[in-house]
Amino acid sequence: MKLPFLGPVVPPHVFCVQAEGVTYAQVRLTPPAGIAQSRFFQFPAGTIGPTPAGTPRLTREAVAESVEAARRLAGGRLTRASVVFPDAWARILPIEFDSLPDSADAVSSMASWKLKKLLPGVTVEMAVVHREMPPAGEGRRLLVAAAPAETLRSIETAFEATGVRVGSLVPESLALFEGLGPQLDQRARGDWALVHRSHGAFVFAISSKGRPAFFRQRPASEEAADHDQEIRLSLSYYAEKLKGPGLSAVYVHDSVAGPGLAEASFPVPPVPLSSRLFDADAALDERVAARPELLAGFAAVYGRA
Numbered sequence: 001m002k003l004p005f006l007g008p009v010v011p012p013h014v015f016c017v018q019a020e021g022v023t024y025a026q027v028r029l030t031p032p033a034g035i036a037q038s039r040f041f042q043f044p045a046g047t048i049g050p051t052p053a054g055t056p057r058l059t060r061e062a063v064a065e066s067v068e069a070a071r072r073l074a075g076g077r078l079t080r081a082s083v084v085f086p087d088a089w090a091r092i093l094p095i096e097f098d099s100l101p102d103s104a105d106a107v108s109s110m111a112s113w114k115l116k117k118l119l120p121g122v123t124v125e126m127a128v129v130h131r132e133m134p135p136a137g138e139g140r141r142l143l144v145a146a147a148p149a150e151t152l153r154s155i156e157t158a159f160e161a162t163g164v165r166v167g168s169l170v171p172e173s174l175a176l177f178e179g180l181g182p183q184l185d186q187r188a189r190g191d192w193a194l195v196h197r198s199h200g201a202f203v204f205a206i207s208s209k210g211r212p213a214f215f216r217q218r219p220a221s222e223e224a225a226d227h228d229q230e231i232r233l234s235l236s237y238y239a240e241k242l243k244g245p246g247l248s249a250v251y252v253h254d255s256v257a258g259p260g261l262a263e264a265s266f267p268v269p270p271v272p273l274s275s276r277l278f279d280a281d282a283a284l285d286e287r288v289a290a291r292p293e294l295l296a297g298f299a300a301v302y303g304r305a
Contacts, residue, residue: 013081014300016293022066023291027301034281037073040291041066053124053148055089060161067162082168082300083155088200090147090171092217097140111144125149134213136242143212172296173203179303183278185210190248198255202227204234214238228265255292
């Protein structure tokens, strides 16, 4: 069972699983990059169920209509795809260690053990992956992502039952952060931040020299002021504990309707993620405005082109 940050080469097909349904997209990588096709499909009644973790359990019938339509749009050629799911279904956090063993398996065991200590209220089986972060002091840090294994297995099984193998299964913010990161590194020419506000989750992440230097995930609040406070606390930690040199750019993807984030909370004017940052087709922005999850789907494929 894998929850890869970004796996090897994947085809242009991506499914964005949401609480209410599935959005399919066929990503076009030939210039100008963009989304050639996209469709949203609501889950038919009775095709998803709950898990002890509170996240959904999908069945074949939940995704069958979206796969059938996607296969028609793809001319019948659809056997592999990426899947992106909401941040609210995952827990993503940095974990500090005094030291780490050389064995990759031993590091994974340590990460899972420490996660259980930090999240004592989580009693279900979790699929866990990690990536090393730049050090803060003398210790070592890992960015750890975990999601209920039962939900991830149900997603993989549902798609496999329709003849589609899931090659990459990743939360939205990680798809955005890593998939679009190389382009944002070139534009920012220094440390940059990503703010991703979605239904149920708020993420503030900082990239330094192509690596995740800071990552903060919190449950989403209805109050924009709470998010502004999270940003101020994050920037204080970045400056004081991590000795960050300062941000050259801040990029925002806001999927939540309502009051926006206060520009005064940022050290530089925030820039919405848009097609112009990636030399993509301007039509991408129209699709993302209608279905915000499509940007993470685009990033999941675009980042490995």
